[in-house]
Amino acid sequence: MHIKDVRITCHAEWITMNLRAVLMVIVTLLLSGVSVAGPNGGAMLYRQNCAVCHGDNGGGGVGIPLNLPDFLAVASDDYLRKTLRIGRPGRIMPAFANLGDTEIDAIIGHIRSWSPQAAPVYNSDPLPGNPERGKTLYARHCTGCHGDEGRGGIGTGVTFSRPREAPVEAPALDNPGFQESVSDAMLKASLLRGREGTPMPSIKVFGLKEKDADDLVAYLRTLNRDVLPEDNSGLEPVILYESAYSLKQTLENLKQAVIGRNFRIIREQYLDQGLAPEGKEDTRRIILYFCNFAFLNDALAIDPRVGLFLPCRITLVKTEHGVQVMSINPKNLSRLFNNSDLDRYCQQMHDMYAEIMEDATL
């Protein structure tokens, strides 16, 4: 935030500035009617933090639905609280470290307002199931939707406008955020009840009983994959190659390399085209956009948000020392989107960029 970078030259000035800032914040708070404790505080916090993915009324979107009676009947406040604190590392659902306890409780209060049912309370004791037996049951009845070892379905939530395998993608059961938040008793209650309005059946439809639920729970407890995307924070933000050719020749080479890899060239433009007056553009900086539809669809199905970095783009820059060819480093994206399903795709995109640039500058 700005405040951190303000150089403090004069003490008095600093105090006035801060005071003014505090006053402004307070006035804004008053005007915007933030009252975290009040009944509307939760609604507003929900709209600010959750609605973008879960929908204004909890109907789902990029995230799964939160307003289903069967979900609210089995989800304890403790589960919701921990889920908001820890999120689902590597699974889009963020951790809300910025929200205080009061805010989190207010949001939970708002979610509860969607159902007349009281919140269930569970004890945290482990259930005495047989994980080996549970594993067999899981393989028979659950793998089809939740994936091998509870990895989850690929894709997000219920965004119906995109092609997906199920109307609601199955959450990852091996996610450390889920495992940390859910109690054995809540798991069991979820299995016995199922979730109407989603593909999740009650295990009773498979002829399974309470004892089988215990075994399934015992097996689910053995799943705890570390799904955090590998720490990419040290990765260079750009991929860069130097070209020994002229700008024009490098551009030609680049186009050849792009087409040679079955990509279609979408557009070639100056960096400041549309900003600088026509004819006054900086001709030393050129962007080449290209795409491959299979690639694009694949990526959007995993996470509709990656379109922010599409279509593919390589930039050419003429400097005093020669011509540089560069792109963003796609390996940063899975972390940016908190989605480890993107790892494979980002690696592929990284290698493709590097190969094309290498070809063009060789």
Added chain:
Amino acid sequence: MKNILVALMMLVSPVLLAQDLFMVRSQLPFPEAMSALQQSIGKSGYKVSRVQRVDIGLTKSGYKTDKYRVVFFGDADELRAVSDRHPELIPYLPLKISIFAENDETLLLASSFKHLRPFYPGPDLQLQFDRWESTIRDILERVRVAE
């Protein structure tokens, strides 16, 4: 003092800071949200340089919507000055916001500069990132509340 301020401001700011992304949902259908976005960019003093389709061929591939665009915007002088001083940033410029339909509502999304900050510790760029981030949040917030 500063921490309190930051905490208060995060409370006030309705634009979601989900990890390193800024995301908002507009209750407007796509065409209206798109025009609200372009107006909002204008209000911030920036100019839209291009609206890029990301969706060519999407409906053919089974998608129910082809409403997916990336809106690029900037200022010619600022863009030239920054890319003269820091050519490494060029792949991230001009600034952009993606916008796509979700049923009859619209989602908007932009990236923060958090992942770039560690690489460019100089105060000039950090300040530039601050400015861009706050501008982008303002732009998105105006679209979120637009009716």
